[in-house]
Amino acid sequence: MNEVPIKKYDHIDALRGFAILGVVLIHSSQWVTPALDTYTMIANQGARGVQLFYMASALTLFLSMDSRREHEKRPLLSFFIRRFFRIAPLFYLAILVYTLYSGTDARFAAPNGIAWWFIPLTALFLHGWHPETINSVVPGGWSIAVEMTFYLFVPFLFKKLTGVKSTLAVLLGSLLLSSLLSVVVARLLQPLYPEDQQHLVDSFLNLWFFSQLPVFLLGILLYHLTKQYPDRDRVMGLLFLLISLYLFTAFLKTNTFKDLLPQHFLYGIAFLFFSLSLHFWPSALLVNKVTTLIGRLSFGIYLAHFMVIKLMRTVFFKDGFILNGNKGALLAYLLVLAASMGISYIAHNLIEVPGINWGRRIIKGFS
Numbered sequence: 415m416n417e418v419p420i421k422k423y424d425h426i427d428a429l430r431g432f433a434i435l436g437v438v439l440i441h442s443s444q445w446v447t448p449a450l451d452t453y454t455m456i457a458n459q460g461a462r463g464v465q466l467f468y469m470a471s472a473l474t475l476f477l478s479m480d481s482r483r484e485h486e487k488r489p490l491l492s493f494f495i496r497r498f499f500r501i502a503p504l505f506y507l508a509i510l511v512y513t514l515y516s517g518t519d520a521r522f523a524a525p526n527g528i529a530w531w532f533i534p535l536t537a538l539f540l541h542g543w544h545p546e547t548i549n550s551v552v553p554g555g556w557s558i559a560v561e562m563t564f565y566l567f568v569p570f571l572f573k574k575l576t577g578v579k580s581t582l583a584v585l586l587g588s589l590l591l592s593s594l595l596s597v598v599v600a601r602l603l604q605p606l607y608p609e610d611q612q613h614l615v616d617s618f619l620n621l622w623f624f625s626q627l628p629v630f631l632l633g634i635l636l637y638h639l640t641k642q643y644p645d646r647d648r649v650m651g652l653l654f655l656l657i658s659l660y661l662f663t664a665f666l667k668t669n670t671f672k673d674l675l676p677q678h679f680l681y682g683i684a685f686l687f688f689s690l691s692l693h694f695w696p697s698a699l700l701v702n703k704v705t706t707l708i709g710r711l712s713f714g715i716y717l718a719h720f721m722v723i724k725l726m727r728t729v730f731f732k733d734g735f736i737l738n739g740n741k742g743a744l745l746a747y748l749l750v751l752a753a754s755m756g757i758s759y760i761a762h763n764l765i766e767v768p769g770i771n772w773g774r775r776i777i778k779g780f781s
Contacts, residue, residue, distance in 0.1 A: 421481070425692040428701040429470045430709035436463030437554075438719050438751050445723050446737045446746040453740055455666050462681040464557050465629045467712070469685050471561060472568075472633025473640070479572045480641075490569055492777045497565045499773030501558065501713075503765050508552045508717045509536055515721065524550035525611050539563070545603060545618040553720035556621045563623045564630050571634065578638045585631040592624045593674055620676070629682040636686055640693050651695020658688035714758025714766065715751075722753045 440460035448454050479493070486492050518528035524546050532547045541547035542559025549556040575581045596619050603615045619625060661684035665677060692701060708715070726749060730737050737746050 425696040427706040427709035430712040431705035433463035433466035434712040436460035442747040442750045446743045448743040469633035476637040503769035545614040588628045632682045647694045654691035711758040714761040715754040718757040719754040
């Protein structure tokens with residue numbers, strides 16, 4: 415059976431592009447701190463790019479399943495093979511590179527060091543279920559664990575969440591579940607760690623799957639809204655863009671009662687409006703060759719930019735060559751982004767594309 419052609423959407427690639435631009439911004443600003451408080455505040459929210467990734471992922475997966483469901487003999491098996499070979503080859507290389515570079519020494523995400531079992535657990539994408547493994551072997555690897563866990567639920571959610579109403583109902587349930595589990599799991603984990611390691615529990619509860627699940631559901635809601643309103647509408651797109659910009663600004667510094675709505679979910683709401691704006695009106699200012707290219711390279715950029723920052727620290731803090739201030743922070747950002755894009759371009763062609771093709775050949779073999 416031939417591969418089912420899947421329509422590519424430039425505005426979704428652009429969403430991924432904006433997501434990785436934000437993620438690189440937060441981490442480069444942690445290397446070279448801007449002098450301007452507003453710059454720092456905006457940069458800090460670049461971390462929310464991960465949530466935009468999640469929403470773009472949910473949207474893409476539902477669009478893909480909708481296109482393929484009538485054409486594949488074993489859609490469930492094909493789905494999991496396709497997702498594994500999309501993520502695993504490059505992630506496994508990242509495990510190898512970061513382990514060789516950083517070794518097993520203690521670090522902030524693993525104050526007791528890297529035990530031998532951390533690595534196979536990470537290779538199995540199960541590292542997201544333990545406070546000391548969720549983000550220790552591969553920097554930023556927590557998001558890969560959460561993403562892969564979401565894949566397990568996608569076929570079920572696609573079958574059950576057939577419209578806006580059902581998606582909103584489950585979204586509300588996921589928010590309640592996340593709040594409840596945070597309290598219960600915190601009480602279970604906190605006694606296991608000394609006071610100077612309590613950050614592991616706090617970080618785990620902020621990053622783990624159940625905390626991020628409501629954001630994925632916003633992405634599914636986005637899918638249903640775009641299916642329900644498929645036509646271009648420039649005025650609607652502009653209105654949604656202005657609303658999203660207002661919310662981005664409003665959520666720069668905020669909290670809610672008892673943190674019932676974490677900041678990453680609030681930004682998910684802003685991203686919902688932003689994504690709808692690009693759906694209705696993919697303005698050339700936002701959806702263009704640059705943003706779509708960055709989006710297509712975003713996975714490699716994400717995995718590479720942590721190492722790029724590590725290596726650049728040794729260059730730019732040597733022999734008095736020090737970056738500082740707003741100009742230094744901006745230069746650091748551009749240097750990290752450019753180098754990460756270069757590495758990602760090579761990895762995309764040598765690892766990502768061949769990995770995707772391996773998956774296709776396996777699927778074709780049993781079809």
